[in-house]
Amino acid sequence: MTDSQLSGPEPDPAGDAGHAGHPPRVGFFTDTSVCIGCKACEVACKEWNALSEDGFTLTGMSYDNTAGLGASTWRHVAFIEQSAPPVPAPEGRRELPLVQDASQSAGGEFRWLMSSDVCKHCTHAACLDVCPTGSLFRTEFGTVVVQEDICNGCGYCVPACPYGVIEQRPSDGRAFKCTLCYDRLGAGQEPACAKACPTESIQFGPLDELRERAALRVDQLHAAGVPEARLYGHDPTDGVGGDGAFFLLLDEPEVYGLPPDPVVTTRDLPAMWKHAAAAALSLAGGVALSFALPALARGKAQVRR
Template sequence: MANSLYGPLDPAPDAGYEDAPPRMGFFTDTSVCIGCKACEVACKEWNAIPDDGFDLLGQSYDNTGGLSANTWRHVAFIEQPATSEPVFLGMPGTELPGADPEAERTDFRWLMMSNVCKHCTHAACLDVCPTGSLFRTEFGTVVVQEDICNGCGYCVTACPYGVIDRREGDGRAWKCTLCYDRIGDGLTPACAQACPTQSIQYGELSELRIRAEERVEKLQAEGVSSAKLYGHSDDDGVGGDGAFFLLLDEPEVYGLPPDPVVTTKDLPDMWKRAGMAALTMAGAVVVAFLGRRG
């Protein structure tokens, strides 16, 4: 596989896994997401995640609002005024009764996206975890071992995507595991298994990237010039994501950072400078002590 700015695309060998299997991940195609939230439900059921209160937020049909310790998959509903560009509205056959499927929308459109942990190639959460609770799996994913998490919260602030969260009344960090227990048995993650439109696709990351590029080319050929990939490049600020997306607008519209950067990229230099400063201080103390003795 190709190399990124921060190391190889497949981080499992760097984590010490010999003969690691192919890196696995998610490709989420937002152009066919219908906002059904089947992925959210399946994730909660399989992982025994607490509910979010069942309260609508008063802004849309979304009742979760974002990723959290109790929401590892979140389906965003983004309402926009219509543009002059032809809008891809979802799966064929889902038009309203009596509507002209060729007619352009003149009021608004909904963009929908099922968001999830990105399982970064270079994961800052791993760098800052003091207990080893966060670890890299043989599939290249990042998992939290809640039984040894001390609730320090360092990973929460380190994540450039704001994915990790601590559970109220618990204090420990929680996030998507990419269903590590399922994929270890050769099963598909619960969210991808439940998705009725194949918006969430699971598989070998290298194959998903090829499939995603072909999908973007197809959409652009159909006039959807806004179609673009997010998190697929191993030359971005986090060395590429293990969960990447096809978007129909700018990342900020979906609540994603436009240029994510691993927050610990300068950590080695910082430790080096701190070490040099400590040595300099120690040297000054020794010189002062010897000067007093003389």
């Protein structure tokens, strides 16, 4: 495996995976600025993929009862509460108070940042690189899918993911994550979560088209007085070669629980193997020398006799 297959820009991941004449790469663009937190995407994902429930108990952190992505939650809608300065009401309208925190001064207000998170279907997917059984594979659509029937539960993919997306199911140890509804794509349908989203916060389509649409949306928000709007995971030159599922955020990535500068964890494997090989050769040479020197000394002693 070459360095270029593990990191850097990669214009055709499906082609490099061996898919000839494949369709355009597809993915998700999630516009968090229009997410209303309805969780329709979570429900649709669970229903279509027959995923088990993973708790009905509220976490105590807003209205979030799933807490994060996992083996049984492939879409997760985060509710992030932030204190925010009061926004004056338009002229002629009455200003209505928002929820106030007792720890804040009078007039302190909140805003909710809502975001539907999902597997990023990275261009350079470390989970796929480390899988020893071929359970993880790259599809003709450029997405990354787990074949649960040949997963041996080794768990190598879990720490390999820079986003902490993939997880093993406690009941049998096998790994699970979003498949971007691979079965629906094969039938010419869009993923269940995008189909169910009432505000089009989750948009599905060819990745190049989504990137163009996202750039226009950011410009629109900046012109509307939302300078903090930014894209995350769209750049093909970033540490994972760009994501197949990227986001428009209204704050820093860390606020949403996302790493600010994700890097594919297998990027340095070639260099690591080279160093390991050099160390092994040095060790072997040292061992050989430790046997050779005494033998050489004995040979000289016999010659003197």
